[in-house]
Amino acid sequence: MGIKPKLLFGGDLKWNASDWTASDDRVRGGKSQSYLTPIPTDTALAEFHGHLDITALGAAGFASQRTTSATTTWDLSAYDGINLSIEDGDEKMYTFILKDELLDPDPESGRERASVNWEVDFRVPERKVEEEEEEEEVVVVDGKGRRKEGRAGAVYMPWKDFKPTYRGREMKDVEKPIDLESIRRVSLMTRSFFGTQEGDFSLTLRSIEAVTVDKEGEDGCVSAEKTGGDGEDQCSDPDPGNSIRKRSEELGGGMTAQQQPSQSWLQWIWARCFKR
Template identity: 35%
Template sequence: MPGKCVLFGDSKPFLPPPWQTTDDRVRGGSSQSYLAALPNNGARFYGNLDTKTLGGAGFASQFSPIGGQNCNSTSVVASQEGSTSEGETVWDLSDYDGLQINLGKGDGKTYTMILKDERSDVKRDDGREKAGISWEVEISAEKDGVNVWKTWSDFKAFYRGKEKDDAGKLNRSQIRRIGLMMRRFGPVAQA
């Protein structure tokens, strides 16, 4: 069993290259998110979650760049449907039991960590990223900071914000993107 594998932070800065912003503005919302590098190789995830524009729902997220190198990663080359794009980093985390997230001082809110094991270079006709399965887990950003441990079984499959029970299993040998999200689903129905 291998030792510790640092994906981001510690000895591996979050930036550069820049993370990709995916906010609800792609659906007509007005939320905005940012990821800023910190001097200790950490990062600050922040922004504005607007839940009024889309009727009580909203999301603001940042995703790791396509490309770059980290431990246990391979850069694969191909361009046909069903394969990966040139320069896309694929992390093989199959030898690990889960992820540890080291959170600094937080705001006490709940965030979502997202893993994607499907290609991220497939685009729709309008140029936006095609929707796919996301593997998600909630993390609480405690005010005093905390190290959060999540096993692979803690991650649940989602498609377009809804849990998907028949998605199979997370392909830990081909993690292509890692994301952070703040979100709120639509209004709760009154009884």
């Protein structure tokens, strides 16, 4: 049998605010602030939200939430990547981060020492609108009674897309790949990308899970090639409703992080100066 998705946060596990803590640019004198708040009316959902400031640190702001446990270890070696199920979000660029090493605190300052991050940048897919709804504005309200931003879907991030960084800079000469047998920390971040984005942000998540994919990209399955067989792909759940593509369609969109269009400097300047 194939391997079912491994739920890390959300869904049936529900979200717990005590599992997360802020790691914002305030540690460097910045003014950004982030929160991870379970939705009171639906504990299967949690909102990563706050304010991204670029005034205090010269356009170098960041706001993030990371897991609090220093003892939890996830073995994700049997899986092919991470799937984020996103209920609602804005147009900002976000970053998903994994760590496979936590260093002991600095003996003099007591602060945690920096180690390598493995990260992927992504945007929330645009929500699909049915043809009969296109002529009128569709107002969707979340668990807090607020209007949703119009973006939702699934974002799949295969391991090959995770880039090693150290203190925000990509590392080109990493000696070893990410240790998927010993993932120690999960983080969500939004940052200014040198002043190209700022202000309030909001990302409502349903779940974070590790998934396997078959040759056509459906989770919950292991391809015959991977299992060493020559027959059909093996799936732990034959229900096609469990596929990444199916769930993306239900939420209104979905793609891998690398398939998402990037914004050029010219596009950003045009949007900032002429589309207000």
